Amino acid sequence: MMLRTDAVKAVSVVTTGDGEVHHEHVFGTRKPELLWIFFGRRWVRLPINVYVIDHQDGLVLFDTGQDRAVVTDPDYYPDRITAFFYRHIFRDIRxxxxxxxxxxxxxxxYSASQVRKAVISHLHSDHVGGITHIPEAELYAGEEGFAYMRGRDHPERQTVFRDRIEIPGARWHMIPFGPTHDPSLAPFSEAFDLMGDGSMIVLPTPGHLPGSVSMLVRRRAAPALLLVGDLTYDERLLDRDQVPAVGDADQLRRTYAKVRALRANNPGLVILSAHDPHAREKLSGRYGGDRPSDRPTSVTGRG
Ligand SMILES: [Zn+2]
Incomplete structure (x- = not known):
């Protein structure tokens, strides 16, 4: 595979607000799901990040954040039961x-009209919320995520809002994974080269929600980045083999092991989750994404 390592000009992170989730959601638990959703008392505030990759052929996003309608539109939720569940899973969304x-x-x-492609880590509402703002962009998601959404009677109960995903005109593409023999991607044997130059490689990382993917971003003179969506909320959890409470725990552990092996093959690999409060510091200085107007993604100090 040809790797044009100078193709990525800058990587930035922005945040589309923040909200609180249960401690168990992030750190995992052996408690039954309904118990912690309705009776959990410890909450963690997290930002909702979008990663912005300035590639010489156009602007690329990894995830698109949360739609502001969740706090402004009383009819955001498709029905009352969904709203009831949602409000017990997420609290105080700002x-x-x-x-x-x-x-x-x-x-x-940048401007939204510049976005050429967006890779969606998975179909949860806080990852697809910005697609209405980028109608011209090619959208990429895992095929298994769409099969899951279309095959369930109530995907909205899993915070997959079909009518906000299959919107008219949206240019969805199922990620066409194919075999890879690139030793730096081992142990991953399937990949999708988004720009055709090796600079952004989408990898299947199942476990959180069917069709979950990650994206490796490679750039000259800087360690590679792995954008992992909600596979984990913190790299330290990956090292401790501590999986979140949301998703298939066994599958999450298998993917965790593959990601740790990938990191061993790519020394210095920086792992960034969709809700990482320290994403901006991790990108700072090394990825050309700092701008004077950029504000911290850290949730501290926000009104
Ligand atoms: Zn999610």
């Missing part, structure tokens, strides 16, 4: 007018 995807992209020097 998404101001300045937290929409277009405003956030402008803060780091």
């Amino acid at each position: 998404i101001g007018p300045e937290d929409t995807l277009p405003v956030q992209l402008e803060r780091v020097g």
Whole structure:
């Protein structure tokens, strides 16, 4: 595979607001799901990140964040039962007018109309919320995620809102994974080269929700980045083999092991989750994504 390592000009992170989830959600638990969802008392506030990759052939996003309608539109949820569940899973969601995807992209020097492609880590509502703002973009998601959404009677109960995903005109593509023999991608044997130059490689990382994917971003003179969506919320959990409470625990552990092996093959690999409060510091200085107007993704100090 040809690797054009100078093709990625900068990588930035923006955040489309934040919200609280149960401690168990992030750190895992042996308690039954309904018990911690309805009776868990410890909450963790997390940002909802979008990664912005400035590639010489156009702007690429990894995930698109949460739609502000969740806090402004009383009819955001498709039905009352879904709303009831959602409000026990996520609490105190804060998404101001300045937290929409277009405003956030402008803060780091881009515009939504520049976005050429968006890779969606999985179909949960806080990852697809910005797709209405990028109608021209090619959208990429795991085929198994779409099969899951279309095959269930109530995907909305798993916070997969079909009518906000299959929107008219959306240019969805199922990620066409194919075999790879690139030794630096081992132990992954399937991959999709998004730009055709080896700079952004999408990898299947199942476990959180069917069709979950990650993306490896490679750039000259900087360690590679692995954007993992909700596979984990913190790299330290990956090292401790501590899987979140959301998803298939056995499958998450198998994917964890593959990601640790990938990191061993790519010394210095930086792992960034979709809700990493320290993403900006991790990118700082090394990926050319710092702008004076960029604000921290850290949730501290926000009103
Ligand atoms: Zn998720």
